[in-house]
Amino acid sequence: MPEHAALPPAMARHAAPVAPGSQCVELRRLNHAVARSIRTLSGLGVLFVLAPFVFHGEFQITFLTLALYVTLLGVAWNMLGGFAGQYSFGHAIFFGVGAYAAAIVQVQGGLNAWFGWVAGMCLGGLAGAAVGAVSFRYGLRGSYFALVTLAIAEVCRIIANSISITGAGVGMMIPLQPGLAHLQFAGKLGYYYWILAMVTVALALSSWVRHSRFGAALAAVRDNEESARALGIDATALKVMASALSGALMASAGVFYLQYFHYIDPTLVFGPAVSVQALLAAIVGGLGSVLGPLIGAIALAVLNEIGAHLFGGIPEFSMVLYGILLILIVRFMPHGLARGVAPLVRRLRGASGRREDTAGA
Amino acid sequence: MPDPDHSRVAPATGDGPAPILELVGLSRRFGGLAALDQLSLAVMPGSLGALIGPNGAGKTTCFAAVSGFLALDEGQVRFLGQDITGWPAHRICRAGLVRTFQIVQPFAGQSVLENIAVGAQLRRPSRREALAWAAEIGSRLGLQRYFGVAAQTLPIAARKRLELARALAADPRLLLLDEVLAGLNPAEIDEVIPLIHAIRASGVTVLMIEHVMRAVMRLAEQVWVLANGSLIAHGAPAEVTRDHRVIEAYLGPGAAARLADGQP
Numbered sequence: 175m176p177e178h179a180a181l182p183p184a185m186a187r188h189a190a191p192v193a194p195g196s197q198c199v200e201l202r203r204l205n206h207a208v209a210r211s212i213r214t215l216s217g218l219g220v221l222f223v224l225a226p227f228v229f230h231g232e233f234q235i236t237f238l239t240l241a242l243y244v245t246l247l248g249v250a251w252n253m254l255g256g257f258a259g260q261y262s263f264g265h266a267i268f269f270g271v272g273a274y275a276a277a278i279v280q281v282q283g284g285l286n287a288w289f290g291w292v293a294g295m296c297l298g299g300l301a302g303a304a305v306g307a308v309s310f311r312y313g314l315r316g317s318y319f320a321l322v323t324l325a326i327a328e329v330c331r332i333i334a335n336s337i338s339i340t341g342a343g344v345g346m347m348i349p350l351q352p353g354l355a356h357l358q359f360a361g362k363l364g365y366y367y368w369i370l371a372m373v374t375v376a377l378a379l380s381s382w383v384r385h386s387r388f389g390a391a392l393a394a395v396r397d398n399e400e401s402a403r404a405l406g407i408d409a410t411a412l413k414v415m416a417s418a419l420s421g422a423l424m425a426s427a428g429v430f431y432l433q434y435f436h437y438i439d440p441t442l443v444f445g446p447a448v449s450v451q452a453l454l455a456a457i458v459g460g461l462g463s464v465l466g467p468l469i470g471a472i473a474l475a476v477l478n479e480i481g482a483h484l485f486g487g488i489p490e491f492s493m494v495l496y497g498i499l500l501i502l503i504v505r506f507m508p509h510g511l512a513r514g515v516a517p518l519v520r521r522l523r524g525a526s527g528r529r530e531d532t533a534g535a
Numbered sequence: 536m537p538d539p540d541h542s543r544v545a546p547a548t549g550d551g552p553a554p555i556l557e558l559v560g561l562s563r564r565f566g567g568l569a570a571l572d573q574l575s576l577a578v579m580p581g582s583l584g585a586l587i588g589p590n591g592a593g594k595t596t597c598f599a600a601v602s603g604f605l606a607l608d609e610g611q612v613r614f615l616g617q618d619i620t621g622w623p624a625h626r627i628c629r630a631g632l633v634r635t636f637q638i639v640q641p642f643a644g645q646s647v648l649e650n651i652a653v654g655a656q657l658r659r660p661s662r663r664e665a666l667a668w669a670a671e672i673g674s675r676l677g678l679q680r681y682f683g684v685a686a687q688t689l690p691i692a693a694r695k696r697l698e699l700a701r702a703l704a705a706d707p708r709l710l711l712l713d714e715v716l717a718g719l720n721p722a723e724i725d726e727v728i729p730l731i732h733a734i735r736a737s738g739v740t741v742l743m744i745e746h747v748m749r750a751v752m753r754l755a756e757q758v759w760v761l762a763n764g765s766l767i768a769h770g771a772p773a774e775v776t777r778d779h780r781v782i783e784a785y786l787g788p789g790a791a792a793r794l795a796d797g798q799p
Contacts (some may be wrong), residue, residue: 200648200683201670205663387656387665394653404602404636405705406628511732523617 175490202270211381211464214282214376218468222370225436226363235362241475242369243430246450246468248455249376250423254302255453256462257383259396260315265452267305267330270443272298273432277346278339286349287357287433294429295422302421306414323447331444345439348432357433366432370429373468383419392416393462409496425454447493454496458503460510469511473499495509553616553710555580556632561600561610561670563764570596572764574610578709578742583735584597584750585751585772586744594744595637597761598711600755601635605626615708627771629657630708631708635715639698648673648682650697654704672704676730692723703734710734712743716750724750749796760784 222242227237248300250268255261275297283289305326322502359365383389394402395409403409406462411430432438442448451474459470479500481492507514554577563571570593579586586594597614599605601612603624612620614632622630631655648666656665673682675764676696681689684775686697695715701709712731716724724747731754735741745751751758751772760768762784770777775781779791786794 197678199647201666203651203683204646204648204666387662388664389654390649390656390662395646395650397644398640400604400643401636401640402653403624403627404604404634405654405701406625406633407653408623408625452593503636 207385208381211319214465215377215381217447218465219370219374221376221490222531223367226366232362235366237475239362239366239369239434241471242373243434243470244364244428244431244451244455244471244474245373246376246423246427247452247461248471249373249380250420250427251452252380252463252467253383253420253423254306254413254416254459255420256381256460256466257389257390257396257454258413259462260310260413260417261320261453262323262325262420262449263320263446263453264325264449265420265449266327266444266446267323268298268421268424269438269448269452270327270330270334270438271301271421272428273438273443274334274340274346274428275425276429277348277438278410280348281341282339283344286355288355290432291357291426292430293385294425295527298425299418300424300427303414303418305421306417310410310413327444327446327449329365331440334440334444340440343440345437347437350436353372358436359385360389367432368433369430372426375425377464377468379419379423383416384464388412388415389452396462431499450496454500456497458510460512460514463510463512466510466512469515473511483513487510551591552580554613555615556601556742557613558601559596559611559613561597561612562608563596563605563742564608567750569764571600571610573605574761574765575649575732576759576766576769577778578740580708580740581735581738583741583754583756584743585732585755585758586761587743587748587751587758587775588645588767592761592784594761594765595713597633598713598744601709602632604634609757611623618659626634627686628705631706633702633705633707633709635702637793638718639691639694641694643685643687643696646683647678647686647689650686651678651700651704652772655700669704672700672705675733676700676703677726679693682758690733691718692720692726695719695727699727699730708737709740709742712741712745714744714746716745716747728753752776795796 222321225238229235229238233241240303247265247269251265272294276287276294279285279290279293280287293425305323309322314322318355325373340346350358354360354364359368383406389422391402391411393405394405394407401408428443431443454476455467456469458473459468460466474496477495478492485491556578557575558574558576559737561571561574574593574597574701586597587728588594596605600607600725603622603626607620607678610620614630617630619627619630631795634799640652643701648669651669655669655672656662659665660766666781670682670761673679676691676699678696678700681693686694699715705713716727719776728750731741743754756773757770759766760775760778760781767784768778782794783789
């Protein structure tokens with residue numbers, strides 16, 4: 175077999191005319207994506223760490239804490255729905271598995287809450303892998319996958335409602351033991367920093383997934399599964415992995431919910447409200463973007479407050495506002511707020527960034 | 536003198552290299568229709584061959600079966616001496632047998648460079664190396680100016696090249712090209728032909744499905760002609776196109792005789 179490491183002149187001759195340097199821009203953009211993402215995340219991290227020094231009212235801390243909690247739901251959902259393109263309508267499955275596992279470990283097992291957290295995450299990840307394996311192995315996609323997850327969540331709710339280890343319909347209450355050793359905090363600030371830490375890790379994980387080979391393969395599966403398989407990607411295995419990661423993150427949010435409110439019952443954790451919050455944050459913010467869920471969650475939290483102030487008398491009125499927001503986003507900003515806002519951010523940063531981009535190319 | 540034990544002589548002991556791809560009695564039915572009917576052929580390493588035949592002859596079905604996208608009813612696919620029958624598509628690709636699709640299937644929302652990088656990362660350990668290799672392959676195929684462009688906005692000629700680039704970036708040993716020239720105008724075809732020559736010259740075995748006969752005549756060293764799922768002729772392009780069975784498969788029964796008589 176002839177060795178032609180250097181390409182035959184035929185190819186060079188037929189290469190399209192190129193504007194000088196332009197071919198490097200995209201390569202540089204992709205190569206620096208991780209660094210850029212880390213810079214943005216660290217900047218945001220610092221802002222959020224300092225935020226309580228400015229917004230120190232109880233109301234403001236609670237607002238930020240719940241916004242970050244919804245961010246975590248959105249990041250978890252985005253892992254499977256955004257990066258792998260598999261829309262679940264039943265992410266409460268993993269949320270509930272995490273919350274119940276942590277509660278059972280503490281209440282029935284008499285163990286420390288930290289074990290509960292670890293057990294919840296592991297079981298949530300396993301549940302994610304199991305739901306993924308069952309669905310993707312048999313080629314379920316699109317609305318079929320959405321319906322199957324919805325059904326599994328409902329089955330989980332019914333089971334938790336009927337068996338004794340979960341406390342059935344009565345629900346479970348964890349003993350009140352404030353202190354870091356028990357993952358409970360006397361003040362709101364402790365919960366704020368705990369959820370901030372979890373969101374930071376989740377966003378870093380998202381950023382890694384988005385810019386890694388794993389993420390590129392996932393995106394390929396999302397955009398065209400046949401082509402991805404033809405290029406050596408084991409689509410089923412990757413989707414199962416994404417589902418496991420997503421499940422573990424979702425379970426983590428479930429554990430937070432348990433520790434924050436001290437009480438869970440089947441409808442609270444396996445009901446559709448959690449699934450809807452998770453997918454709304456991701457879709458409103460921007461599917462498949464790293465910061466989308468954060469932006470989406472803040473938007474939802476603001477909307478929630480507006481709803482509570484204007485229509486406080488009507489329970490669950492925020493759900494109506496959520497619905498309206500979703501319709502508006504899908505109609506006018508199908509790529510979500512993150513993509514809608516990005517051009518503004520770029521304009522604010524000014525021309526300096528652009529000059530830097532072309533100078534080195 | 537008939538050889539009673541022919542099967543033992545055929546494998547690679549001694550004269551000549553072993554085939555890189557060997558199809559033995561492939562059959563696949565869709566309901567009552569035999570899409571593939573006892574198809575056997577052998578592709579030699581380093582060769583550039585073409586699979587031709589009228590529409591519905593089973594060419595694309597053959598590619599789908601070989602690359603793991605379609606299960607066979609009967610038959611065996613051997614690649615590099617290994618039985619790959621029934622392997623999943625991704626595993627066949629990792630073994631070095633890479634296909635392209637007749638209807639190009641880019642990762643629509645991603646940039647051209649990201650598209651190529653998906654192929655490139657198969658054998659590159661890091662993202663950075665995959666991107667560098669993707670840029671290299673993309674430049675070889677003349678796609679540089681499109682690197683940052685979303686794949687779905689490309690004109691058809693560039694999409695065809697992208698399909699080629701992605702497959703090539705996965706470092707195939709054998710490349711199955713399903714009508715990479717379809718939909719291109721003559722000038723664009725003339726630009727792609729040297730690219731395919733160059734791919735073969737770089738050591739990649741190429742088997743293509745092609746309808747553009749001008750290109751088949753210029754590219755292929757040998758041609759397999761399929762009709763109704765089975766092989767009806769095999770040989771150099773010039774020989775094959777004179778074959779009566781081939782003419783009749785394309786033009787209908789009796790066409791060869793009428794042509795010979797000079798009647799339309």
